[in-house]
Amino acid sequence: MEIYGLGIIAACMFVGVFVGSIFAKLLGVSGDVGGVGIAMLLLVLVSNYIKLDEKTQNGIKLISNLYIPIIVAMAATQDVVKALSGGAVAFLAGGVATVASFFLVPLLSRIGKGEKISQGREM
Amino acid sequence: MSFVEIAAGIISKNSLVMSFAIVAITMFVGYRLSGLLGERRFGSALAIVIGLVLALIAGKYTGGSKGIADIKILSGFGVLGGAMFRDYAIISTAFGANIEELKKAGVAGIVSLFVGVIFSFIVGAAFALAFGFKSAVDVTTIGAGAVTFIVGPVTGGALGASSAVVALSIAAGVVKSVLCMIITPLVAPYIGLNNPQSAMVFGGLLGTTSGVAGGLAATDPKLVPYGAMTATFYTGLGCLLAPSVLFMIVRAILGS
Structure with missing residues:
Protein backbone atom coordinates (compact mmCIF):
# COMPACT_ATOMS: atom_id res chain seq x y z
CA MET A 1 0.00 0.00 0.00
CA GLU A 2 1.10 3.56 -0.70
CA ILE A 3 0.90 4.52 2.95
CA TYR A 4 3.63 1.96 3.73
CA GLY A 5 5.97 4.10 1.65
CA LEU A 6 5.13 7.21 3.65
CA GLY A 7 5.61 5.20 6.82
CA ILE A 8 9.04 3.96 5.72
CA ILE A 9 10.22 7.56 5.14
CA ALA A 10 8.81 8.54 8.52
CA ALA A 11 10.62 5.66 10.24
CA CYS A 12 13.91 6.63 8.54
CA MET A 13 13.40 10.26 9.56
CA PHE A 14 12.77 9.48 13.23
CA VAL A 15 15.63 7.02 13.54
CA GLY A 16 18.01 9.36 11.69
CA VAL A 17 17.13 12.48 13.63
CA PHE A 18 17.24 10.50 16.89
CA VAL A 19 20.77 9.25 16.12
CA GLY A 20 21.74 12.77 14.95
CA SER A 21 20.45 14.23 18.21
CA ILE A 22 22.48 11.75 20.24
CA PHE A 23 25.58 12.74 18.21
CA ALA A 24 24.82 16.38 18.98
CA LYS A 25 24.43 15.66 22.70
CA LEU A 26 27.73 13.77 22.76
CA LEU A 27 29.44 16.65 20.98
CA GLY A 28 27.78 19.25 23.19
CA VAL A 29 25.99 20.98 20.30
CA SER A 30 22.32 21.94 20.23
CA GLY A 31 19.96 20.45 17.64
CA ASP A 32 21.02 17.42 15.64
CA VAL A 33 24.13 16.65 13.63
CA GLY A 34 23.37 15.16 10.23
CA GLY A 35 20.07 13.61 11.31
CA VAL A 36 18.50 14.06 7.89
CA GLY A 37 21.66 12.74 6.23
CA ILE A 38 21.56 9.61 8.40
CA ALA A 39 17.88 9.17 7.56
CA MET A 40 18.74 9.44 3.86
CA LEU A 41 21.44 6.79 4.21
CA LEU A 42 18.88 4.50 5.85
CA LEU A 43 16.44 5.03 2.97
CA VAL A 44 19.25 4.37 0.48
CA LEU A 45 19.94 1.06 2.25
CA VAL A 46 16.24 0.18 2.23
CA SER A 47 15.88 0.99 -1.46
CA ASN A 48 19.03 -0.88 -2.45
CA TYR A 49 18.58 -4.03 -0.35
CA ILE A 50 14.87 -4.51 0.33
CA LYS A 51 12.44 -5.36 -2.43
CA LEU A 52 9.42 -3.11 -1.99
CA ASP A 53 6.23 -3.72 -3.91
CA GLU A 54 5.18 -1.20 -6.51
CA LYS A 55 2.49 0.51 -4.46
CA THR A 56 4.85 1.06 -1.55
CA GLN A 57 7.38 2.54 -3.95
CA ASN A 58 4.69 4.84 -5.32
CA GLY A 59 4.12 6.20 -1.81
CA ILE A 60 7.78 7.15 -1.52
CA LYS A 61 7.83 8.57 -5.05
CA LEU A 62 4.77 10.70 -4.30
CA ILE A 63 6.63 12.53 -1.53
CA SER A 64 9.80 12.78 -3.56
CA ASN A 65 7.81 14.29 -6.45
CA LEU A 66 6.34 16.85 -4.06
CA TYR A 67 9.84 17.89 -3.16
CA ILE A 68 10.15 20.85 -5.53
CA PRO A 69 6.74 22.32 -4.64
CA ILE A 70 7.74 22.06 -0.98
CA ILE A 71 10.98 23.92 -1.77
CA VAL A 72 8.91 26.60 -3.53
CA ALA A 73 6.76 26.93 -0.40
CA MET A 74 9.94 27.11 1.65
CA ALA A 75 11.31 29.88 -0.60
CA ALA A 76 8.07 31.80 -0.10
CA THR A 77 8.56 31.71 3.67
CA GLN A 78 12.16 32.98 3.76
CA ASP A 79 13.05 36.25 5.43
CA VAL A 80 14.08 37.88 2.14
CA VAL A 81 13.58 41.38 3.56
CA LYS A 82 16.18 40.66 6.20
CA ALA A 83 18.57 39.21 3.64
CA LEU A 84 18.34 42.43 1.63
CA SER A 85 18.39 44.77 4.62
CA GLY A 86 21.30 43.34 6.61
CA GLY A 87 23.57 45.97 5.12
CA ALA A 88 26.82 45.67 3.24
CA VAL A 89 28.62 43.45 5.79
CA ALA A 90 25.93 40.80 5.74
CA PHE A 91 25.54 40.96 1.99
CA LEU A 92 29.26 40.76 1.26
CA ALA A 93 30.05 38.16 3.94
CA GLY A 94 27.24 35.85 2.82
CA GLY A 95 27.47 36.67 -0.87
CA VAL A 96 31.21 36.33 -1.34
CA ALA A 97 31.31 33.16 0.77
CA THR A 98 28.66 31.69 -1.52
CA VAL A 99 30.12 32.75 -4.85
CA ALA A 100 33.67 31.79 -3.89
CA SER A 101 32.50 28.38 -2.66
CA PHE A 102 31.09 27.68 -6.11
CA PHE A 103 34.59 27.96 -7.56
CA LEU A 104 35.85 25.29 -5.17
CA VAL A 105 33.37 22.71 -6.49
CA PRO A 106 35.40 21.70 -9.58
CA LEU A 107 38.62 21.59 -7.53
CA LEU A 108 37.29 19.30 -4.81
CA SER A 109 35.27 17.18 -7.24
CA ARG A 110 38.58 15.79 -8.46
CA ILE A 111 39.27 14.07 -5.14
CA GLY A 112 38.87 10.33 -5.44
CA LYS A 113 37.18 10.57 -8.79
CA GLY A 114 36.99 7.38 -10.81
CA GLU A 115 38.11 7.23 -14.41
CA LYS A 116 34.66 7.84 -15.71
CA ILE A 117 31.58 9.47 -14.30
CA SER A 118 28.42 7.46 -14.57
CA GLN A 119 25.22 9.35 -15.06
CA GLY A 120 21.59 8.93 -15.95
CA ARG A 121 20.38 7.32 -12.76
CA GLU A 122 16.74 6.33 -12.51
CA MET A 123 14.91 8.14 -9.71
CA MET B 1 -21.27 39.39 6.08
CA SER B 2 -19.71 39.88 2.68
CA PHE B 3 -18.60 37.18 0.28
CA VAL B 4 -14.99 38.21 0.83
CA GLU B 5 -15.30 37.65 4.57
CA ILE B 6 -16.90 34.25 4.04
CA ALA B 7 -14.14 33.26 1.64
CA ALA B 8 -11.40 34.54 3.94
CA GLY B 9 -12.91 32.57 6.82
CA ILE B 10 -12.95 29.34 4.82
CA ILE B 11 -9.40 29.85 3.59
CA SER B 12 -8.08 30.66 7.07
CA LYS B 13 -9.58 27.44 8.42
CA ASN B 14 -8.02 25.42 5.58
CA SER B 15 -4.80 27.31 5.11
CA LEU B 16 -2.66 24.24 4.41
CA VAL B 17 -4.95 23.29 1.53
CA MET B 18 -4.75 26.89 0.33
CA SER B 19 -0.96 26.64 0.30
CA PHE B 20 -1.19 23.56 -2.00
CA ALA B 21 -3.31 25.62 -4.39
CA ILE B 22 -0.99 28.64 -4.36
CA VAL B 23 2.14 26.51 -4.81
CA ALA B 24 0.45 24.71 -7.70
CA ILE B 25 -0.27 28.06 -9.34
CA THR B 26 3.30 29.21 -8.69
CA MET B 27 4.70 26.05 -10.30
CA PHE B 28 2.34 26.49 -13.24
CA VAL B 29 3.44 30.09 -13.75
CA GLY B 30 7.11 29.13 -13.35
CA TYR B 31 6.88 26.39 -15.98
CA ARG B 32 4.79 28.53 -18.33
CA LEU B 33 7.33 31.35 -18.11
CA SER B 34 10.24 29.01 -18.72
CA GLY B 35 8.34 27.53 -21.67
CA LEU B 36 7.93 31.02 -23.11
CA LEU B 37 11.66 31.59 -22.65
CA GLY B 38 12.31 28.34 -24.48
CA GLU B 39 14.18 26.94 -21.46
CA ARG B 40 11.81 24.46 -19.87
CA ARG B 41 14.43 23.20 -17.43
CA PHE B 42 14.35 26.54 -15.61
CA GLY B 43 10.74 25.97 -14.58
CA SER B 44 11.46 25.05 -10.99
CA ALA B 45 14.15 27.73 -10.71
CA LEU B 46 11.64 30.36 -11.80
CA ALA B 47 9.02 28.96 -9.41
CA ILE B 48 11.54 29.26 -6.57
CA VAL B 49 12.39 32.83 -7.57
CA ILE B 50 8.68 33.69 -7.69
CA GLY B 51 8.42 32.21 -4.18
CA LEU B 52 11.27 34.44 -3.00
CA VAL B 53 9.70 37.52 -4.60
CA LEU B 54 6.37 36.72 -2.90
CA ALA B 55 8.26 36.39 0.39
CA LEU B 56 9.90 39.78 -0.20
CA ILE B 57 6.58 41.49 -0.94
CA ALA B 58 4.88 39.81 2.02
CA GLY B 59 7.78 40.68 4.32
CA LYS B 60 7.58 44.35 3.36
CA TYR B 61 3.82 44.32 3.82
CA THR B 62 3.57 42.41 7.13
CA GLY B 63 6.92 43.30 8.68
CA GLY B 64 7.21 39.66 9.75
CA SER B 65 10.07 37.22 9.26
CA LYS B 66 8.22 34.24 7.76
CA GLY B 67 7.46 35.56 4.27
CA ILE B 68 3.93 34.92 3.06
CA ALA B 69 3.26 32.61 6.01
CA ASP B 70 2.78 35.81 8.05
CA ILE B 71 -0.38 36.58 6.06
CA LYS B 72 -3.17 34.93 7.99
CA ILE B 73 -4.97 33.19 5.12
CA LEU B 74 -1.62 31.86 3.88
CA SER B 75 -0.33 30.61 7.22
CA GLY B 76 -0.43 27.06 5.81
CA PHE B 77 2.80 27.92 4.02
CA GLY B 78 4.51 27.78 7.39
CA VAL B 79 3.65 24.08 7.54
CA LEU B 80 4.16 23.15 3.88
CA GLY B 81 7.43 25.11 3.61
CA GLY B 82 8.55 24.45 7.18
CA ALA B 83 11.42 22.30 8.38
CA MET B 84 9.22 19.24 9.01
CA PHE B 85 7.96 18.80 5.43
CA ARG B 86 11.26 20.00 3.98
CA ASP B 87 13.21 17.30 5.83
CA TYR B 88 10.57 14.63 5.14
CA ALA B 89 10.67 15.40 1.42
CA ILE B 90 14.48 15.65 1.29
CA ILE B 91 14.75 12.21 2.90
CA SER B 92 12.31 10.74 0.35
CA THR B 93 14.55 11.89 -2.51
CA ALA B 94 17.21 9.43 -1.29
CA PHE B 95 14.99 6.61 -2.53
CA GLY B 96 16.73 5.02 -5.47
CA ALA B 97 20.04 6.79 -4.89
CA ASN B 98 22.90 4.55 -5.84
Whole structure:
Protein backbone atom coordinates (compact mmCIF):
# COMPACT_ATOMS: atom_id res chain seq x y z
CA MET A 1 0.00 0.00 0.00
CA GLU A 2 1.10 3.56 -0.70
CA ILE A 3 0.90 4.52 2.95
CA TYR A 4 3.63 1.96 3.73
CA GLY A 5 5.97 4.10 1.65
CA LEU A 6 5.13 7.21 3.65
CA GLY A 7 5.61 5.20 6.82
CA ILE A 8 9.04 3.96 5.72
CA ILE A 9 10.22 7.56 5.14
CA ALA A 10 8.81 8.54 8.52
CA ALA A 11 10.62 5.66 10.24
CA CYS A 12 13.91 6.63 8.54
CA MET A 13 13.40 10.26 9.56
CA PHE A 14 12.77 9.48 13.23
CA VAL A 15 15.63 7.02 13.54
CA GLY A 16 18.01 9.36 11.69
CA VAL A 17 17.13 12.48 13.63
CA PHE A 18 17.24 10.50 16.89
CA VAL A 19 20.77 9.25 16.12
CA GLY A 20 21.74 12.77 14.95
CA SER A 21 20.45 14.23 18.21
CA ILE A 22 22.48 11.75 20.24
CA PHE A 23 25.58 12.74 18.21
CA ALA A 24 24.82 16.38 18.98
CA LYS A 25 24.43 15.66 22.70
CA LEU A 26 27.73 13.77 22.76
CA LEU A 27 29.44 16.65 20.98
CA GLY A 28 27.78 19.25 23.19
CA VAL A 29 25.99 20.98 20.30
CA SER A 30 22.32 21.94 20.23
CA GLY A 31 19.96 20.45 17.64
CA ASP A 32 21.02 17.42 15.64
CA VAL A 33 24.13 16.65 13.63
CA GLY A 34 23.37 15.16 10.23
CA GLY A 35 20.07 13.61 11.31
CA VAL A 36 18.50 14.06 7.89
CA GLY A 37 21.66 12.74 6.23
CA ILE A 38 21.56 9.61 8.40
CA ALA A 39 17.88 9.17 7.56
CA MET A 40 18.74 9.44 3.86
CA LEU A 41 21.44 6.79 4.21
CA LEU A 42 18.88 4.50 5.85
CA LEU A 43 16.44 5.03 2.97
CA VAL A 44 19.25 4.37 0.48
CA LEU A 45 19.94 1.06 2.25
CA VAL A 46 16.24 0.18 2.23
CA SER A 47 15.88 0.99 -1.46
CA ASN A 48 19.03 -0.88 -2.45
CA TYR A 49 18.58 -4.03 -0.35
CA ILE A 50 14.87 -4.51 0.33
CA LYS A 51 12.44 -5.36 -2.43
CA LEU A 52 9.42 -3.11 -1.99
CA ASP A 53 6.23 -3.72 -3.91
CA GLU A 54 5.18 -1.20 -6.51
CA LYS A 55 2.49 0.51 -4.46
CA THR A 56 4.85 1.06 -1.55
CA GLN A 57 7.38 2.54 -3.95
CA ASN A 58 4.69 4.84 -5.32
CA GLY A 59 4.12 6.20 -1.81
CA ILE A 60 7.78 7.15 -1.52
CA LYS A 61 7.83 8.57 -5.05
CA LEU A 62 4.77 10.70 -4.30
CA ILE A 63 6.63 12.53 -1.53
CA SER A 64 9.80 12.78 -3.56
CA ASN A 65 7.81 14.29 -6.45
CA LEU A 66 6.34 16.85 -4.06
CA TYR A 67 9.84 17.89 -3.16
CA ILE A 68 10.15 20.85 -5.53
CA PRO A 69 6.74 22.32 -4.64
CA ILE A 70 7.74 22.06 -0.98
CA ILE A 71 10.98 23.92 -1.77
CA VAL A 72 8.91 26.60 -3.53
CA ALA A 73 6.76 26.93 -0.40
CA MET A 74 9.94 27.11 1.65
CA ALA A 75 11.31 29.88 -0.60
CA ALA A 76 8.07 31.80 -0.10
CA THR A 77 8.56 31.71 3.67
CA GLN A 78 12.16 32.98 3.76
CA ASP A 79 13.05 36.25 5.43
CA VAL A 80 14.08 37.88 2.14
CA VAL A 81 13.58 41.38 3.56
CA LYS A 82 16.18 40.66 6.20
CA ALA A 83 18.57 39.21 3.64
CA LEU A 84 18.34 42.43 1.63
CA SER A 85 18.39 44.77 4.62
CA GLY A 86 21.30 43.34 6.61
CA GLY A 87 23.57 45.97 5.12
CA ALA A 88 26.82 45.67 3.24
CA VAL A 89 28.62 43.45 5.79
CA ALA A 90 25.93 40.80 5.74
CA PHE A 91 25.54 40.96 1.99
CA LEU A 92 29.26 40.76 1.26
CA ALA A 93 30.05 38.16 3.94
CA GLY A 94 27.24 35.85 2.82
CA GLY A 95 27.47 36.67 -0.87
CA VAL A 96 31.21 36.33 -1.34
CA ALA A 97 31.31 33.16 0.77
CA THR A 98 28.66 31.69 -1.52
CA VAL A 99 30.12 32.75 -4.85
CA ALA A 100 33.67 31.79 -3.89
CA SER A 101 32.50 28.38 -2.66
CA PHE A 102 31.09 27.68 -6.11
CA PHE A 103 34.59 27.96 -7.56
CA LEU A 104 35.85 25.29 -5.17
CA VAL A 105 33.37 22.71 -6.49
CA PRO A 106 35.40 21.70 -9.58
CA LEU A 107 38.62 21.59 -7.53
CA LEU A 108 37.29 19.30 -4.81
CA SER A 109 35.27 17.18 -7.24
CA ARG A 110 38.58 15.79 -8.46
CA ILE A 111 39.27 14.07 -5.14
CA GLY A 112 38.87 10.33 -5.44
CA LYS A 113 37.18 10.57 -8.79
CA GLY A 114 36.99 7.38 -10.81
CA GLU A 115 38.11 7.23 -14.41
CA LYS A 116 34.66 7.84 -15.71
CA ILE A 117 31.58 9.47 -14.30
CA SER A 118 28.42 7.46 -14.57
CA GLN A 119 25.22 9.35 -15.06
CA GLY A 120 21.59 8.93 -15.95
CA ARG A 121 20.38 7.32 -12.76
CA GLU A 122 16.74 6.33 -12.51
CA MET A 123 14.91 8.14 -9.71
CA MET B 1 -21.27 39.39 6.08
CA SER B 2 -19.71 39.88 2.68
CA PHE B 3 -18.60 37.18 0.28
CA VAL B 4 -14.99 38.21 0.83
CA GLU B 5 -15.30 37.65 4.57
CA ILE B 6 -16.90 34.25 4.04
CA ALA B 7 -14.14 33.26 1.64
CA ALA B 8 -11.40 34.54 3.94
CA GLY B 9 -12.91 32.57 6.82
CA ILE B 10 -12.95 29.34 4.82
CA ILE B 11 -9.40 29.85 3.59
CA SER B 12 -8.08 30.66 7.07
CA LYS B 13 -9.58 27.44 8.42
CA ASN B 14 -8.02 25.42 5.58
CA SER B 15 -4.80 27.31 5.11
CA LEU B 16 -2.66 24.24 4.41
CA VAL B 17 -4.95 23.29 1.53
CA MET B 18 -4.75 26.89 0.33
CA SER B 19 -0.96 26.64 0.30
CA PHE B 20 -1.19 23.56 -2.00
CA ALA B 21 -3.31 25.62 -4.39
CA ILE B 22 -0.99 28.64 -4.36
CA VAL B 23 2.14 26.51 -4.81
CA ALA B 24 0.45 24.71 -7.70
CA ILE B 25 -0.27 28.06 -9.34
CA THR B 26 3.30 29.21 -8.69
CA MET B 27 4.70 26.05 -10.30
CA PHE B 28 2.34 26.49 -13.24
CA VAL B 29 3.44 30.09 -13.75
CA GLY B 30 7.11 29.13 -13.35
CA TYR B 31 6.88 26.39 -15.98
CA ARG B 32 4.79 28.53 -18.33
CA LEU B 33 7.33 31.35 -18.11
CA SER B 34 10.24 29.01 -18.72
CA GLY B 35 8.34 27.53 -21.67
CA LEU B 36 7.93 31.02 -23.11
CA LEU B 37 11.66 31.59 -22.65
CA GLY B 38 12.31 28.34 -24.48
CA GLU B 39 14.18 26.94 -21.46
CA ARG B 40 11.81 24.46 -19.87
CA ARG B 41 14.43 23.20 -17.43
CA PHE B 42 14.35 26.54 -15.61
CA GLY B 43 10.74 25.97 -14.58
CA SER B 44 11.46 25.05 -10.99
CA ALA B 45 14.15 27.73 -10.71
CA LEU B 46 11.64 30.36 -11.80
CA ALA B 47 9.02 28.96 -9.41
CA ILE B 48 11.54 29.26 -6.57
CA VAL B 49 12.39 32.83 -7.57
CA ILE B 50 8.68 33.69 -7.69
CA GLY B 51 8.42 32.21 -4.18
CA LEU B 52 11.27 34.44 -3.00
CA VAL B 53 9.70 37.52 -4.60
CA LEU B 54 6.37 36.72 -2.90
CA ALA B 55 8.26 36.39 0.39
CA LEU B 56 9.90 39.78 -0.20
CA ILE B 57 6.58 41.49 -0.94
CA ALA B 58 4.88 39.81 2.02
CA GLY B 59 7.78 40.68 4.32
CA LYS B 60 7.58 44.35 3.36
CA TYR B 61 3.82 44.32 3.82
CA THR B 62 3.57 42.41 7.13
CA GLY B 63 6.92 43.30 8.68
CA GLY B 64 7.21 39.66 9.75
CA SER B 65 10.07 37.22 9.26
CA LYS B 66 8.22 34.24 7.76
CA GLY B 67 7.46 35.56 4.27
CA ILE B 68 3.93 34.92 3.06
CA ALA B 69 3.26 32.61 6.01
CA ASP B 70 2.78 35.81 8.05
CA ILE B 71 -0.38 36.58 6.06
CA LYS B 72 -3.17 34.93 7.99
CA ILE B 73 -4.97 33.19 5.12
CA LEU B 74 -1.62 31.86 3.88
CA SER B 75 -0.33 30.61 7.22
CA GLY B 76 -0.43 27.06 5.81
CA PHE B 77 2.80 27.92 4.02
CA GLY B 78 4.51 27.78 7.39
CA VAL B 79 3.65 24.08 7.54
CA LEU B 80 4.16 23.15 3.88
CA GLY B 81 7.43 25.11 3.61
CA GLY B 82 8.55 24.45 7.18
CA ALA B 83 11.42 22.30 8.38
CA MET B 84 9.22 19.24 9.01
CA PHE B 85 7.96 18.80 5.43
CA ARG B 86 11.26 20.00 3.98
CA ASP B 87 13.21 17.30 5.83
CA TYR B 88 10.57 14.63 5.14
CA ALA B 89 10.67 15.40 1.42
CA ILE B 90 14.48 15.65 1.29
CA ILE B 91 14.75 12.21 2.90
CA SER B 92 12.31 10.74 0.35
CA THR B 93 14.55 11.89 -2.51
CA ALA B 94 17.21 9.43 -1.29
CA PHE B 95 14.99 6.61 -2.53
CA GLY B 96 16.73 5.02 -5.47
CA ALA B 97 20.04 6.79 -4.89
CA ASN B 98 22.90 4.55 -5.84
CA ILE B 99 25.15 3.27 -3.04
CA GLU B 100 28.15 3.00 -5.36
CA GLU B 101 27.90 6.68 -6.29
CA LEU B 102 27.83 7.59 -2.61
CA LYS B 103 30.91 5.50 -1.85
CA LYS B 104 32.80 7.02 -4.78
CA ALA B 105 32.32 10.55 -3.46
CA GLY B 106 32.59 9.68 0.23
CA VAL B 107 36.08 11.06 0.86
CA ALA B 108 35.56 14.12 -1.36
CA GLY B 109 32.28 14.77 0.47
CA ILE B 110 33.90 14.74 3.89
CA VAL B 111 36.82 16.92 2.76
CA SER B 112 34.39 19.39 1.18
CA LEU B 113 32.48 19.68 4.47
CA PHE B 114 35.55 20.83 6.38
CA VAL B 115 36.82 23.04 3.56
CA GLY B 116 33.34 24.53 3.10
CA VAL B 117 32.80 25.45 6.77
CA ILE B 118 36.29 26.85 7.30
CA PHE B 119 36.39 28.70 3.98
CA SER B 120 33.02 30.42 4.45
CA PHE B 121 33.99 31.30 8.00
CA ILE B 122 37.23 32.93 6.87
CA VAL B 123 35.44 34.96 4.17
CA GLY B 124 32.78 36.13 6.63
CA ALA B 125 35.33 36.96 9.32
CA ALA B 126 37.47 38.88 6.82
CA PHE B 127 34.52 41.09 5.85
CA ALA B 128 33.69 41.64 9.52
CA LEU B 129 37.28 42.86 10.06
CA ALA B 130 37.16 45.00 6.92
CA PHE B 131 34.02 46.70 8.23
CA GLY B 132 35.67 47.60 11.50
CA PHE B 133 34.56 44.85 13.87
CA LYS B 134 37.43 44.30 16.26
CA SER B 135 36.37 41.96 19.04
CA ALA B 136 36.99 38.25 18.54
CA VAL B 137 33.39 37.50 19.57
CA ASP B 138 31.89 39.79 16.89
CA VAL B 139 34.24 38.63 14.14
CA THR B 140 33.63 34.96 14.98
CA THR B 141 29.85 35.41 15.08
CA ILE B 142 29.70 37.14 11.68
CA GLY B 143 32.11 34.58 10.24
CA ALA B 144 29.81 31.84 11.58
CA GLY B 145 26.85 33.59 9.94
CA ALA B 146 28.57 33.20 6.58
CA VAL B 147 28.58 29.45 7.29
CA THR B 148 24.78 29.23 7.70
CA PHE B 149 22.05 31.28 9.33
CA ILE B 150 21.83 28.67 12.08
CA VAL B 151 25.54 28.49 12.86
CA GLY B 152 25.67 32.31 13.26
CA PRO B 153 23.14 32.67 16.09
CA VAL B 154 24.24 29.41 17.75
CA THR B 155 27.81 30.70 17.85
CA GLY B 156 26.78 34.21 18.88
CA GLY B 157 24.68 32.74 21.67
CA ALA B 158 27.50 30.55 22.90
CA LEU B 159 30.00 33.42 22.88
CA GLY B 160 27.62 36.08 24.24
CA ALA B 161 27.59 38.35 21.18
CA SER B 162 25.23 41.35 21.06
CA SER B 163 21.87 40.90 19.39
CA ALA B 164 22.79 43.37 16.62
CA VAL B 165 25.77 41.23 15.67
CA VAL B 166 23.67 38.07 15.86
CA ALA B 167 21.11 39.71 13.55
CA LEU B 168 23.92 40.53 11.10
CA SER B 169 25.14 36.95 11.20
CA ILE B 170 21.64 35.68 10.45
CA ALA B 171 21.36 38.15 7.56
CA ALA B 172 24.68 36.91 6.14
CA GLY B 173 23.43 33.33 6.30
CA VAL B 174 20.10 34.20 4.69
CA VAL B 175 21.91 36.02 1.87
CA LYS B 176 23.94 32.87 1.32
CA SER B 177 20.90 30.65 1.24
CA VAL B 178 18.89 32.90 -1.10
CA LEU B 179 21.83 33.52 -3.46
CA CYS B 180 22.57 29.81 -3.57
CA MET B 181 19.02 29.04 -4.73
CA ILE B 182 19.23 31.65 -7.50
CA ILE B 183 22.80 31.24 -8.74
CA THR B 184 23.18 27.44 -8.69
CA PRO B 185 21.19 26.66 -11.86
CA LEU B 186 22.98 29.50 -13.67
CA VAL B 187 26.55 28.45 -12.84
CA ALA B 188 26.04 24.67 -12.72
CA PRO B 189 27.27 24.07 -16.31
CA TYR B 190 30.49 26.01 -15.63
CA ILE B 191 31.50 24.21 -12.43
CA GLY B 192 30.78 20.68 -13.62
CA LEU B 193 27.74 20.31 -11.37
CA ASN B 194 26.12 17.53 -13.41
CA ASN B 195 26.91 14.29 -11.61
CA PRO B 196 26.38 12.75 -8.16
CA GLN B 197 30.00 13.22 -7.08
CA SER B 198 30.16 16.93 -7.76
CA ALA B 199 26.70 17.33 -6.21
CA MET B 200 27.99 15.81 -2.96
CA VAL B 201 30.99 18.13 -3.02
CA PHE B 202 28.69 21.05 -3.77
CA GLY B 203 26.45 20.15 -0.81
CA GLY B 204 29.48 19.94 1.45
CA LEU B 205 30.93 23.24 0.28
CA LEU B 206 27.79 25.39 0.31
CA GLY B 207 26.05 23.56 3.12
CA THR B 208 23.01 25.74 3.55
CA THR B 209 20.36 23.01 3.43
CA SER B 210 17.63 25.13 1.89
CA GLY B 211 20.02 26.82 -0.55
CA VAL B 212 21.57 23.55 -1.68
CA ALA B 213 18.22 21.79 -1.91
CA GLY B 214 16.59 24.66 -3.79
CA GLY B 215 19.57 25.25 -6.05
CA LEU B 216 19.94 21.60 -7.00
CA ALA B 217 16.19 21.16 -7.46
CA ALA B 218 16.33 23.99 -9.97
CA THR B 219 19.41 22.54 -11.67
CA ASP B 220 18.62 18.84 -11.86
CA PRO B 221 16.30 17.11 -9.36
CA LYS B 222 18.27 13.87 -9.77
CA LEU B 223 21.19 15.49 -7.96
CA VAL B 224 19.20 16.61 -4.92
CA PRO B 225 19.71 13.53 -2.72
CA TYR B 226 23.50 13.60 -3.17
CA GLY B 227 23.90 17.29 -2.36
CA ALA B 228 21.37 17.25 0.45
CA MET B 229 23.04 14.30 2.10
CA THR B 230 26.35 16.10 2.69
CA ALA B 231 24.69 19.46 3.33
CA THR B 232 22.81 18.12 6.33
CA PHE B 233 26.10 17.52 8.11
CA TYR B 234 27.36 21.03 7.38
CA THR B 235 25.39 23.04 9.92
CA GLY B 236 26.22 20.54 12.65
CA LEU B 237 29.92 20.72 11.81
CA GLY B 238 29.72 24.52 11.76
CA CYS B 239 28.03 24.63 15.17
CA LEU B 240 30.82 22.41 16.40
CA LEU B 241 33.83 24.26 14.94
CA ALA B 242 32.84 27.94 15.02
CA PRO B 243 32.36 28.55 18.77
CA SER B 244 35.31 26.34 19.68
CA VAL B 245 38.38 25.88 17.47
CA LEU B 246 37.64 28.73 15.06
CA PHE B 247 36.87 31.16 17.90
CA MET B 248 40.13 30.28 19.64
CA ILE B 249 42.07 30.88 16.43
CA VAL B 250 40.36 34.25 15.84
CA ARG B 251 41.04 35.26 19.45
CA ALA B 252 44.67 34.26 19.15
CA ILE B 253 45.04 36.34 15.98
CA LEU B 254 43.19 39.41 17.24
CA GLY B 255 44.49 39.17 20.78
CA SER B 256 41.23 40.30 22.36
